[in-house]
Amino acid sequence: MSEGKHSARDRRAHRDRGRRLKTLPQTLPRAIPGGAETPRSKGSGGSDIPRHVCIIADGNASWARMVEDRALYDRALARFADAVDRIVECGSACVTISMFSKIDWLRAREHLDRLMDLVGDSIGYLTARSRDGGYRMKRIGTLDRLPERYDRVAEAFAAAEAETSAASRATLVVPFDYSGREEICRAFVRMNAAGITAEAVDEASIRTHLDEKDVPDPDIVIRVGGGLRLSDVYTFQSDYSTLFFLENVTPPDLTLGIVDRILQEHARGYYYSQGRPSEFIARAG
Amino acid sequence: MSALAGSPSPVPRHVVLVPDGNRRWARLHGVSLAETYTRSVLAINRTIDQLIDRGVECVSGWATSDKTEMRSQDDIKPVMKALRAFLHVVTTTYPKRGIRFRVVGARDRLDAVDDLICREIEVAEKETQDGRATVIVLLDYGSRDELVRAYRRLHAAGGGFAGLTPEGLAGFLDTGGLPDPDLIIRSGGCYRLSGLYGFQSTNAEIRVLDDVLMPDFTADMVDELLARYAQGTERAQQPMR
Numbered sequence: 001m002s003e004g005k006h007s008a009r010d011r012r013a014h015r016d017r018g019r020r021l022k023t024l025p026q027t028l029p030r031a032i033p034g035g036a037e038t039p040r041s042k043g044s045g046g047s048d049i050p051r052h053v054c055i056i057a058d059g060n061a062s063w064a065r066m067v068e069d070r071a072l073y074d075r076a077l078a079r080f081a082d083a084v085d086r087i088v089e090c091g092s093a094c095v096t097i098s099m100f101s102k103i104d105w106l107r108a109r110e111h112l113d114r115l116m117d118l119v120g121d122s123i124g125y126l127t128a129r130s131r132d133g134g135y136r137m138k139r140i141g142t143l144d145r146l147p148e149r150y151d152r153v154a155e156a157f158a159a160a161e162a163e164t165s166a167a168s169r170a171t172l173v174v175p176f177d178y179s180g181r182e183e184i185c186r187a188f189v190r191m192n193a194a195g196i197t198a199e200a201v202d203e204a205s206i207r208t209h210l211d212e213k214d215v216p217d218p219d220i221v222i223r224v225g226g227g228l229r230l231s232d233v234y235t236f237q238s239d240y241s242t243l244f245f246l247e248n249v250t251p252p253d254l255t256l257g258i259v260d261r262i263l264q265e266h267a268r269g270y271y272y273s274q275g276r277p278s279e280f281i282a283r284a285g
Numbered sequence: 286m287s288a289l290a291g292s293p294s295p296v297p298r299h300v301v302l303v304p305d306g307n308r309r310w311a312r313l314h315g316v317s318l319a320e321t322y323t324r325s326v327l328a329i330n331r332t333i334d335q336l337i338d339r340g341v342e343c344v345s346g347w348a349t350s351d352k353t354e355m356r357s358q359d360d361i362k363p364v365m366k367a368l369r370a371f372l373h374v375v376t377t378t379y380p381k382r383g384i385r386f387r388v389v390g391a392r393d394r395l396d397a398v399d400d401l402i403c404r405e406i407e408v409a410e411k412e413t414q415d416g417r418a419t420v421i422v423l424l425d426y427g428s429r430d431e432l433v434r435a436y437r438r439l440h441a442a443g444g445g446f447a448g449l450t451p452e453g454l455a456g457f458l459d460t461g462g463l464p465d466p467d468l469i470i471r472s473g474g475c476y477r478l479s480g481l482y483g484f485q486s487t488n489a490e491i492r493v494l495d496d497v498l499m500p501d502f503t504a505d506m507v508d509e510l511l512a513r514y515a516q517g518t519e520r521a522q523q524p525m526r
Contacts, residue, residue, distance in 0.1 A: 181451035181487060188436060188454065189446050198440040203429045206436070228517070230478075232487040239428060239483050243476045243491065 048267035050219035052094040053087045054241070055080060056233055057251050058225020066251065067115050076251035077122055081129040083259045088133060088170040090263055094215055095135075096173040097126075098233050105145060105177070116150040119176070123156035126174065127163055134169035137161055140211050141178030173215060180235025183211050187236075210236060217241070220266055224249050242266055295515035297467035299343040300336050301489070303481060304329060306473030306498030313498075318360075322367035324500035330374055333420055335507050337384065343419045343463055350480055351391060351427035365399050371422070375409045385416030389459035390426035391434075419463065428483030431459050451484075460485055468492065468514050472499045490514055 057076065066073045084095045100119055107115065130137050137160045146154055157176065187209040196205050207213065217237040221230065222244045230238060244262050246254075304325050311321040333344050349364060375386045388406050396403050435457040439445060445453070455461065466482055466489040474495040478486065492510055494502075 179451070181454070181484060184432065184484065185449045185451060185454055188439065188449055191436065192440075192444070192446040196436075198437040201433055201436045203433060206429065206432055228490045228492065230487055230491075235483055235487050236429065236432070238478070239480045240477055243478075243493075245476075245491070 049091040050087075050263070050266060051092060051216040052096070052218040053092055053220045053222065054096040054098065054218040054234060054238070055083060055254075056098045056221065056223040056227070056231065058223065058227045067111060067118060070118075072252050073118055076254070077125060079252060079254045081126060082256055083254060084129070084135070084172060085133055086256050086259050087263070088135070092170065094171045094173065096175065096215075096218065096234075098175045098178070100176050101231055101233075102145075102177055102179050116153055120150075120152045120156045123153070123160050123174070126172065127156075127160040130160070130164045130167065130172055134167045135164060135172040136167045136170075137164045138171055138173045138212065138215075139176055140173055140183075141176045142182070143177070145177055171215065173212070175233065179232045180230075180237075181232055184236055186211065206236065220244065220262065222246065222254075222262060224251050224254050226250075293467075293518040295518050296340045296511070297490075297514055298341065298464040299345070299466045299468075300341050301345040301347070301466045301469045301482060301486070302329060302332060303347045303469065303471035303473075303479075304499035304502075305471055305475055307500070309473065310498040310500050317363075319363040319366055321500055322363050323370065326367050326371050328500055328502045330371070331504060332502060332507055335504055336511075337418045339508075339511060341418075343421065345389075345421040345423060345466065345482070347423045347426070347481060349390075349423075349425055351394075351425050351430045352480065361398055365402060368402065368422075368424075369405070372405055372409050375420070376412055379409075379413045379416060379420070383416045383418065384413060385419045386410055386413040387419060387421045388424050389421055389431075390424040391430060392424070394425050421460070421463070423481070426459075427480040428478075428485075429480065432484065434459065455484070458484060465489070468510070470494065470510055472497045472502055490517060 057080070066076060080097050084097065087095050099122065100115070104112070104115060127137060129135075139157045139161060143154050143157070153176070157174075160174075184206070187206055190209040191201065191205055194209070215237075217239070218234055218241045221234070221238055221241045223230075224246050226247050228245050228247070230243075234241075246258070249258060307321045307325055308318065310324075311318045314321075329346055333346070336344050348368060375384075378384075379386055386409050388410065392403060392406075435454060438457040439449075439454075442457070455465075460482070465485045465487075469478075469481070469486060469489050469491045471492070472494045474493060476493050478491070482489075492513070494506070497506065
């Protein structure tokens with residue numbers, strides 16, 4: 001399998017790829033062009049267009065700082081909503097925005113008060129934006145650990161789902177107090193209750209007993225704010241997702257230019273190319 | 286899961302190597318896949334030694350996934366050859382160095398490909414069972430496949446589904462008893478987990494090396510990655526408000 005006759009060509013391709021990335025145009029088209037030049041995407045749909053894009057707002061430092069700064073938080077939220085619009089425009093049927101994780105419960109009371117206030121407001125804002133865009137909103141995770149004093153959050157989610165339930169253009173999933181590991185445990189419990197035996201169990205039976213069996217696996221996971229981890233988001237589902245960990249991009253800086261770039265690079269089969277996406281985007285974006 | 290509450294150590298307890306890019310390396314340098322794997326195994330052995338030297342308790346190396354394993358005999362043979370070379374190092378040096386060896390993955394399927402290799406793995410595991418540090422090789426492994434096995438083990442253990450927690454489930458995975466990965470190093474520029482330790486690595490730092498194909502992985506890179514990991518844990522330890 002030495003394939004000696006290809007080696008010169010491959011060496012050249014290897015070199016040229018590095019060169020091409022460094023000279024990408026600064027201006028970007030508004031949507032993915034119909035046919036990517038070398039479609040190599042192996043997303044679960046086998047298509048250049050991601051069926052599901054998940055955006056994780058960093059759970060730690062940068063997001064916590066924004067809770068102290070309302071203007072910054074609002075700008076980040078608007079950025080995320082704009083990103084959802086763009087991703088749906090490009091043909092995706094599902095977008096997830098993850099802003100609150102289990103770990104946030106460990107924060108100080110004062111911080112948590114402010115955060116829950118912001119979450120309530122965010123859901124209201126995203127509901128309005130979903131109404132404009134024609135998206136059905138869906139909460140995943142649990143409200144079991146939500147203290148009573150934050151009832152407003154539960155109400156906001158209930159209103160969001162009720163108000164947008166008839167929309168069908170796309171689904172906007174908002175995890176709240178969600179843990180992918182806990183979701184797998186819940187699936188196991190449901191499988192057992194459904195009488196699935198050790199002999200009958202397979203990957204598909206786990207898949208169909210997850211919380212949201214109709215949400216496709218994310219083809220792309222974007223994380224802003226510097227974290228280089230998945231932090232228990234879509235633990236089962238993100239097995240083969242292409243990961244864009246944007247080290248140098250904070251949530252309020254997630255521009256449409258960057259979103260476009262990610263969609264394009266995904267269509268091109270970016271996961272085999274060179275240059276860290278973060279540095280690359282910082283340079284070109 | 287304790288990025289806020291606990292105080293993560295600056296040295297990762299469990300490091301995972303995803304040695305990607307062998308095929309590309311073979312094409313680029315015009316050599317056979319078998320020779321490339323030989324070089325990769327050398328690089329992996331060097332890296333394992335260095336990580337254990339630096340205080341890492343547990344090192345995993347990915348050999349084959351449940352998706353790639355069945356391509357053809359031409360592909361399987363060089364992998365088995367490299368694996369045997371690795372096993373030789375394991376049985377001759379691990380016992381005296383205090384390293385335990387373990388294989389995770391769908392071992393029953395491996396039997397069909399090469400029935401002798403399973404015996405050799407069992408021997409290597411038995412001879413090294415007293416080690417303190419652990420080296421794990423993932424063979425024919427996929428994380429969803431592993432969850433299916435975990436479900437079967439839960440059943441065999443008589444249920445225990447009521448009140449099942451992530452910690453409880455973790456004990457039924459192939460990796461039961463081992464610490465979760467803290468750092469995943471993937472060579473070859475592919476920004477994916479590709480079914481690697483899905484359940485276990487939810488909080489692991491994922492580092493993808495773009496320009497490095499596995500045979501070119503060096504000692505300096507290991508230290509650089511460990512230094513960056515330490516910086517990350519330092520940041521996480523800053524007081525939260």
